[in-house]
Amino acid sequence: MAQGQATKVKKKKKSVLKRAAQSRERAEVNRANRTRVRTLMRRLRTAITAGDATAAGNLLQPTMSAIDQAIAKNVLHENTANRYKSRLTLATRVSHSRLTEALRENSEFGATFSDHMLVADWEAGSWKQPQIVPFGPISFSPALTPFHYGQAIFEGFKAHRTASSGLALFRPRDNFARLNRSAARLAMPEIPESLFLGGVAELVRLDREWIPHREGGALYIRPTYFGIDDTLLVRPANRFRLIVMTCPVGPYFSQPIRLLAEERFVRAFPGGTGDSKAAGNYAGGLLAARIAQEKGFHNVLWLDGVERRYIEESGVMNVFFVLDGKAITPPLSGTILPGVTRDSALTLLREMGTAAEERQISIDEALSAHAAGKLTEAFGAGTAAIVAPIACIQYRDRELQFSPSTASSVAAKLRSRLVAIQTGREPDTHNWLLSV
Numbered sequence: 018m019a020q021g022q023a024t025k026v027k028k029k030k031k032s033v034l035k036r037a038a039q040s041r042e043r044a045e046v047n048r049a050n051r052t053r054v055r056t057l058m059r060r061l062r063t064a065i066t067a068g069d070a071t072a073a074g075n076l077l078q079p080t081m082s083a084i085d086q087a088i089a090k091n092v093l094h095e096n097t098a099n100r101y102k103s104r105l106t107l108a109t110r111v112s113h114s115r116l117t118e119a120l121r122e123n124s125e126f127g128a129t130f131s132d133h134m135l136v137a138d139w140e141a142g143s144w145k146q147p148q149i150v151p152f153g154p155i156s157f158s159p160a161l162t163p164f165h166y167g168q169a170i171f172e173g174f175k176a177h178r179t180a181s182s183g184l185a186l187f188r189p190r191d192n193f194a195r196l197n198r199s200a201a202r203l204a205m206p207e208i209p210e211s212l213f214l215g216g217v218a219e220l221v222r223l224d225r226e227w228i229p230h231r232e233g234g235a236l237y238i239r240p241t242y243f244g245i246d247d248t249l250l251v252r253p254a255n256r257f258r259l260i261v262m263t264c265p266v267g268p269y270f271s272q273p274i275r276l277l278a279e280e281r282f283v284r285a286f287p288g289g290t291g292d293s294k295a296a297g298n299y300a301g302g303l304l305a306a307r308i309a310q311e312k313g314f315h316n317v318l319w320l321d322g323v324e325r326r327y328i329e330e331s332g333v334m335n336v337f338f339v340l341d342g343k344a345i346t347p348p349l350s351g352t353i354l355p356g357v358t359r360d361s362a363l364t365l366l367r368e369m370g371t372a373a374e375e376r377q378i379s380i381d382e383a384l385s386a387h388a389a390g391k392l393t394e395a396f397g398a399g400t401a402a403i404v405a406p407i408a409c410i411q412y413r414d415r416e417l418q419f420s421p422s423t424a425s426s427v428a429a430k431l432r433s434r435l436v437a438i439q440t441g442r443e444p445d446t447h448n449w450l451l452s453v
């Protein structure tokens with residue numbers, strides 16, 4: 018018995034010692050990782066200060082990879098990592114800002130650009146030093162890749178002023194992840210997180226005065242990423258450019274939305290690029306949207322590309338229906354864009370006590386539920402639209418009319434909760450904000 022006890026104690030001691038050794042080993046590896054990032058950063062800064070573009074170019078990729086690895090392994094504190102990331106970008110400031118209060122508060126969505134933009138090129142297998150430069154025209158060969166073969170993708174997210182007088186990006190990592198998923202689908206190189214988030218944070222900090230103060234106002238961040246070869250050969254480009262620009266904006270829609278269910282044209286089909294933010298998806302939708310607008314609608318409501326029965330999404334937003342008190346949105350089947358707002362809405366609705374379901378809903382089901390008085394609300398969810406009530410949906414000769422949204426509507430409550438989190442008026446329990 019006593020011997021058994023002694024063996025047990027011995028075993029326990031051995032396992033404690035083993036765990037201590039493992040923890041020492043981990044600490045050692047973490048220290049080495051941190052030192053590696055610091056050393057690379059120091060060498061990069063020295064190369065930049067000395068104006069040695071070749072050395073800086075050679076050091077950039079390993080430095081970004083080391084930072085990204087350190088973040089993935091939780092070796093660097095987020096604040097330190099963000100500080101390092103923002104130092105990767107070289108900034109040339111404008112000598113005179115174009116900012117006026119009228120531009121900041123009253124600009125049409127997407128029509129006014131702030132003073133600076135972020136530009137980064139990929140060539141010969143690696144990313145070059147990202148630069149922040151004055152916003153302005155760029156010149157390219159008429160043979161440029163996207164002009165002919167559409168190898169171009171983009172993103173859209175926002176920076177808000179917060180209640181504590183700070184600035185915060187809303188879920189930028191999700192947009193970054195979607196940008197890289199779109200890039201993979203269009204045979205484009207992956208963008209390193211440190212380059213993207215570091216550059217965007219630096220850009221937003223620099224143009225922070227452009228963020229509107231009005232309710233619902235924000236700085237809209239628009240990354241665009243495209244091939245920059247000048248050849249007519251049909252193949253993925255060998256050189257790429259990422260540009261990030263920003264615009265002071267208010268909400269995209271100023272009134273409840275009128276939609277026309279589209280039967281003739283389709284936006285996406287299985288195996289296509291519907292779940293990527295490819296520029297071509299939008300080009301293919303412009304004619305249908307224009308025809309709908311000529312008939313007095315804001316946009317189309319896309320139906321599925323195979324049967325033209327199931328509701329998919331609208332031009333710039335995902336859609337939700339409130340049926341029998343439950344919020345329903347079409348599932349991510351590969352043909353609709355996985356909206357960041359859609360995901361936020363699903364989380365918040367459930368938290369607020371509204372059951373939320375991702376399932377197919379056909380236009381026929383919507384019509385009969387509406388006729389039976391069970392379909393009480395419809396709304397769109399997207400970065401630009403935020404949460405926007407739908408006033409009516411026309412399908413053939415039938416019109417689904419929805420009562421005007423009130424403060425107790427599901428859409429109104431969702432919108433106010435979402436905006437309160439984005440602007441720091443309610444706690445960010447999901448870690449959606451990135452302070453810059």
Ligand SMILES: Cc1ncc(COP(=O)(O)O)c(C=O)c1O
Pocket residue numbers: 173330331332333334335354355356357358359398399400401
């Ligand atoms: C086609 C489409 N669907 C949905 C959305 C909503 O996505 P998110 O909420 O990420 O802005 C957008 C806007 O980006 C869009 O263009």
